[in-house]
Amino acid sequence: MTTLLMHLKEFAEKYNGLPDSLPSAENVSSENLSSPIIPDDFRCPISLELMKEPVIVATGQTYERASIQKWLDAGNRTCPKTQQVLPHLILTPNYVLKSLIAQWCETHGIELPQKTPSGERETIDVLLQKLSLGQPDVQRAAAGEIRMLAKRNAENRVCIAEAGAIPLLMKLLSSPDPRTQEHAVTALLNLSIHDDNKGAIVNCGAIDPIVEVLKNGSMEARENAAATLFSLSVVDNNKITIGNSGAIPALVSLLQDGTLRGKKDAATALFNLSIFQGNKVRAVRAMVVPPLVRLLKDPSSDMLDEALAILAILATHHEGKAAISDASATPVLVELVKNGSPRNKENAAAVLFALSQNDPVQTAFISKLGAYGPLMELARTGTPRGQRKASALLHLLDKNEKGSY
Secondary structure (H helix, E strand, O other), rough: HHEEEEEEEEHHHHHHHOOOOOHHHHHHHHHHHHHOOOOOEEOOOOOOOOOOEEEEOOOOOOOEHHHHHHHHOOOOEEOOOOOOOOOOOOOEEHHHHHHHHHHHHHHOOOOOOOOOOOOHHHHHHHHHHHHHHOOOHHHHHHHHHHHHHHHOHHHHHHHHHHOOOOHHHHOOOOOOOHHHHHHHHHHHHHHHHHHHHHHHHOOOOHHHHHHHHHHHOOOHHHHHHHHHHHHHOOOHHHHHHHHHOOOHHEEEEEEEEHHHHHHHHHHHHHHHHHOOHHHHOOOOOHOOOHHHHHHHHHHOOOOHHHHHHHHHHHHOOOHHHHHHOOOOOOHHHHHHHHOOOHHHHHHHHHHHHHHHOOHHHHHHHHHOOOEEEEEEEEHHHHOOHHHHHHHHHHHHHHHHHOOOO
């Protein structure tokens, strides 16, 4: 069409006018007459649009950064153009091509393509080069800087992930240097705050290395690994993946021997993972119940809320219910119904109700411990869920009392 219009223009100039049946040259779109054809090398092979941020993949092919990153984030590990398997996922800026595109745009009077605001992109690109090619001390420093940049703001978290940092950080999780490992896992934690990065982290195979850090890293690295698993487990499908990875026994271990912060990170992850039914069994078989009950019995633990919340979830599974009963948790649960915070009363009543179902011995024991009066009070003044659980438990107590005569 452009060629035809150009011929028409030449015809008009030659004959000093156009036939009446044809539009005048002034009415023909100037864009159609003069827009240059974009060279194929300047187009992204995926989007076919003029590239703004050309990057080179391992096969030597160049793509628009956003397009190839989306391809990789979807779990693809091949070069879209050649179909070769990518030996690594590093994206290297193609500054030469970017300069040529800028010169071409200027020559043809085309506004330079504006890249999406990308935080400290040049700094990030340099840091990623250091991560991939640097010596151990250079990698340690670069990972620390990326950790801080990812913590700073949401824009940086997007930019760092788009630049291809996640696979590089994942490799550093197996670093023999404890500080490098801490930086890497904490950087992934900070990146995971952005929802779109959660899928990218899981798709690049980071779960198993994170669990390895949780098992064998320094205390700080273990704490941040637990926090990362919690962040990733917000996505329901990731609960299954993380549960299958062997993370739950390692979280139980941190719950027992970690610092207070480590225990809270482990408890938060265990709570979220146990929402998935299959992980309840894993947690119970990993012996999570005894340390949770010990935390209930220790007023100085500052872990009552977390321990009760996990027990309330586990009590909905028959193996969890049996484990809680075997751990002699009933007396402390009744005490919490009497004197705990509103939330603690609610969760304690929920656990007691689960223990009492189809168990007249447990029901009689709860009644013997003096739970009836506090449950009546909770049914009147507790939280909505607390009122429901207290009323249901009172019904079981009454039914059991009548049945005993």
